[in-house]
Amino acid sequence: MKVEFYRHNLEEEDISRLVEVCRDVFLTTGTVTKEFEEKFSAYLGVRHTIGLTSCTAGLQLAMLAFGIGPGDEVITTPMTFAATSNTVMHTGATPVFVDVDPATALIDADAVERAITPRTKAIIPVHLYGLMVDMRRLRAIADRHGLKLIEDCAHAIESVRDGVRPGQISDAACFSFYATKTITCGEGGAVVTNSDATAETLRLFRQHGMSSNAADRYTGTYQHWDIELLGWKYNMSNLQAAMLIGQVDRIEPLWQRREDICRRYEEGFRGVDGVSFPIVTPGAKSARHLFTIWVEPSRRDEILTDLQRRGVGVAVNYRAVHLLKYYRETFGYSRGAFPVAERIGDSTLTLPLYPKLTGAEVDYVIENVRASVGSIPRV
Ligand SMILES: Cc1ncc(COP(=O)(O)O)c(C=O)c1O
Numbered sequence: 078m079k080v081e082f083y084r085h086n087l088e089e090e091d092i093s094r095l096v097e098v099c100r101d102v103f104l105t106t107g108t109v110t111k112e113f114e115e116k117f118s119a120y121l122g123v124r125h126t127i128g129l130t131s132c133t134a135g136l137q138l139a140m141l142a143f144g145i146g147p148g149d150e151v152i153t154t155p156m157t158f159a160a161t162s163n164t165v166m167h168t169g170a171t172p173v174f175v176d177v178d179p180a181t182a183l184i185d186a187d188a189v190e191r192a193i194t195p196r197t198k199a200i201i202p203v204h205l206y207g208l209m210v211d212m213r214r215l216r217a218i219a220d221r222h223g224l225k226l227i228e229d230c231a232h233a234i235e236s237v238r239d240g241v242r243p244g245q246i247s248d249a250a251c252f253s254f255y256a257t258k259t260i261t262c263g264e265g266g267a268v269v270t271n272s273d274a275t276a277e278t279l280r281l282f283r284q285h286g287m288s289s290n291a292a293d294r295y296t297g298t299y300q301h302w303d304i305e306l307l308g309w310k311y312n313m314s315n316l317q318a319a320m321l322i323g324q325v326d327r328i329e330p331l332w333q334r335r336e337d338i339c340r341r342y343e344e345g346f347r348g349v350d351g352v353s354f355p356i357v358t359p360g361a362k363s364a365r366h367l368f369t370i371w372v373e374p375s376r377r378d379e380i381l382t383d384l385q386r387r388g389v390g391v392a393v394n395y396r397a398v399h400l401l402k403y404y405r406e407t408f409g410y411s412r413g414a415f416p417v418a419e420r421i422g423d424s425t426l427t428l429p430l431y432p433k434l435t436g437a438e439v440d441y442v443i444e445n446v447r448a449s450v451g452s453i454p455r456v
Pocket residue numbers: 130131132133134157158160161203229231232252253254255265266
């Protein structure tokens with residue numbers, strides 16, 4: 078058997094919508110983008126969605142919209158994809174890493190508070206694998222110190238914790254629709270915010286600071302446009318939006334299927350020597366974007382190779398960012414700086430997780446992980 082690491086969930090209705098856009102006049106940002114933005118805002122219960130080309134663009138633009146730049150510090154986690162801290166660097170600010178909680182792999186709120194200096198301007202938590210950080214706690218810390226709170230929600234569209242959903246109590250929340258995310262258009266992203274002023278700045282920033290977009294300019298009579306400020310070119314097109322609209326409608330049943338798969342994995346690995354996994358905080362709804370297990374660090378790479386040989390698609394999410402070459406060389410980081418993140422980065426291994434995974438495939442993965450780790454169930 079071969080179990081792919083990921084398979085997308087584009088249905089015929091998504092493909093038809095895409096073809097419809099191809100047959101129409103506006104391929105770039107227009108009414109379909111707007112329809113997606115309104116649908117996404119309604120799903121999350123937020124005021125504004127700004128469709129972009131990636132989550133990376135969203136993180137960068139959100140920081141820039143809050144005036145973050147050279148001389149500023151932004152606190153974030155080393156247990157994430159490098160986009161989180163790379164975008165801090167893109168603004169000219171300095172990423173300040175703090176360690177993570179050993180049970181969840183999420184940023185440690187106490188460590189965040191200890192890392193705040195007069196130069197700190199923002200906190201960027203990452204809702205890793207789909208489990209949200211304690212947003213009420215981070216909001217209180219941010220408010221106490223006058224900081225912006227920007228969520229990296231690349232893994233967390235469907236998440237809820239303590240009644241809070243992504244984007245509801247932060248200053249901005251950034252999403253990814255990259256090829257392996259729970260809803261996808263290959264490459265795409267969005268920022269959501271409840272602030273009208275932030276939304277207006279982000280809409281200008283995403284398209285060079287132009288006062289109107291292509292659809293506005295060419296619908297009806299030609300209108301002159303102006304450059305109101307210096308912006309970038311990160312606008313989501315009608316093509317990307319067309320692929321996403323139907324997926325937003327189907328998002329909850331797709332989540333339910335992933336939840337069922339994760340429970341089957343958890344059942345299959347509970348009590349198995351040499352395998353553990355991050356806990357889902359009681360009362361929280363994880364988006365269940367990734368299912369990662371933790372194995373003995375000295376054996377992780379061997380198990381990774383063995384599982385691929387057995388036909389199980391795997392990935393590593395993530396090796397700790399501060400130990401990657403650029404960060405080591407730029408900031409002089411070495412082992413020991415953030416021991417919890419380092420241990421997780423050395424022991425983590427991600428298994429296939431997507432709605433099209435069959436029960437037989439899930440069982441095949443469980444069986445082969447158990448065989449590969451070479452463990453026997455505890456009695
Ligand atoms: C935690 C995290 N943040 C940010 C990103 C960047 O998303 P994008 O590829 O849409 O820029 C990713 C993508 O994998 C991610 O996993």
